[in-house]
Amino acid sequence: MSFLSIRNLSVRLKNGPPLLRRVSLDVAAGEVRGLVGESGAGKSMIGKAVLGILPPSVQITEGEIFLDGTDLLRLPPKESRRRIGASCALIPQDPLTALNPSHRIGPQITDRLVDILGWTRANADARARDLLAEVQIADPDRVLRSYPHELSGGMRQRILIASAFAAEPKLIVADEPTTALDVTVQKQILRLIAGMQARHGTALLFVTHDLGVVSKVCQRLSVLYSGLVVEDSTVPEFFASPSHAYSAALLAATPKYTDPDAGLHPVPEAVVNAVRAEVAAFDRGPAHG
């Protein structure tokens, strides 16, 4: 079985509309899966459900999340927290709010290793220094003593990546890790994540709305529309011939840097209506699509 396996996961706002509609997907050990979709399609919601950090206004109505063969949703909360903490990590979207402004960088990386995973202080400190060197930060000792506001956005994102890899997790959820960054920095960060992922053999759930990013980093991808998985294929397959009309239109809508005069191709209305009808049919139907 894959390291992460999500089966028929449905999530809805309490007393509100569904946000995820029987989502199933697998991430094998060491594999990178992209989660693609428009804003509000439920991409981040999947990552949050896996990590157990869904907002309190949201509830899981059905489904299973198997992490290394164990269904997290059937475990007592404490035990599922422990398992998630031991084998998963998060690379958040916005580097500006993802580091605690009140603490220095060093303790933010090491305290979790020491307090929760029981490392010795010396080991954790050495680990933090090595990791910062690995994410190509020039002066690790100075950075470890800095407060977040003293560092640039790209620098902070590097630290978050280093911090995510600190405990050698088996799975990292990267929630749009490059969206908040400058385009020039994006490329470096992307290359960094891909390199770290390959070296450490970590499985990655990569949430993004940028198909260009998917083609560079991922091996498989799921395309979501309104919480419904409309496409699940390997990256080469997808870019050669997308199987769903909506994902084909999404691919066609990606601007081509090689042909800047080509103009933009928004997803045609007919395709949007078709996929909306599909979602509506799913909600009406006997819930087995």
Add this chain to the structure above:
Amino acid sequence: MLDARVLDGRSMVRRRVGVRLWLSALWLGVLCLGALLAPWIAPHDPLAQDLFLGRMPPIWVAGAEPGYWLGTDSLGRDVLSRLLHGARVALLVALAAGSITCLIGATLGLLAGFLRGWVDLVISRLIDIWMAFPPILFSILLIAVLGPSLTSIIIAIVVIDWTRFARVVRAEAMAQGAMDYVASARVAGRGRVGTMLREILPNVLPTIVVLLTLEMGIAVIVEAILSFVNLSISTDDPTWGGMISEGRTSIHQAWWVLVFPLIALFLTVLAFSQLGEGLKDRFDPVLR
């Protein structure tokens, strides 16, 4: 060429704040010393009456009596000595009421803002109900029930003002709770209490400090109001509010009886609020 320090506004903010911080700390320090040492440094017994020395003006006004620096009231009691002894009451109320209010209010606010759910529901409704009571009437009622004493005043302030802390801290904790670093901490396996104390509290602390100093200023005023209407400690013991109340009746004959406690009150409340502003900037890592 532009100086980098001119471009970086933070250094200028800090310099201005520094002066305010030190001036207010200085005033409060002098006041604390005066209050602590009042029995030894007060030139006269604050209760000793001498009807032959009634309404003596301050030392720099013609007709003053040597030894009575700020003059005497209508019963011949030394204004300076009474001010110093009054400061004991004012500061005691400020410290005790301020810190107890802060502890209760901030704890409830932090719990409500971070835990959300039914905890938040209960605490928020409690705050709403509480704030429907008119504060001054509520405090007079409380004192009437408890009987006028220093403890009653402190209890009244705590009972009425905890909502001030709870509301603000709750909102702030909520905003911090939505930050990604809180999510990261939860993913790493930090428990609820650990997350609250390690991740949220340090970021709410600057707000709590500002509120605490404001609350101390408010406590001084409330004590003055209550002693103004004779609901404080026994009328013999000097309090600033009581002095203002007595001075009011003789303002045309002896302005100093009214004016000096007013100045002391004004400066103290101002100093508390400015101290809060200054400390906030000291605590804030971005401005540090």
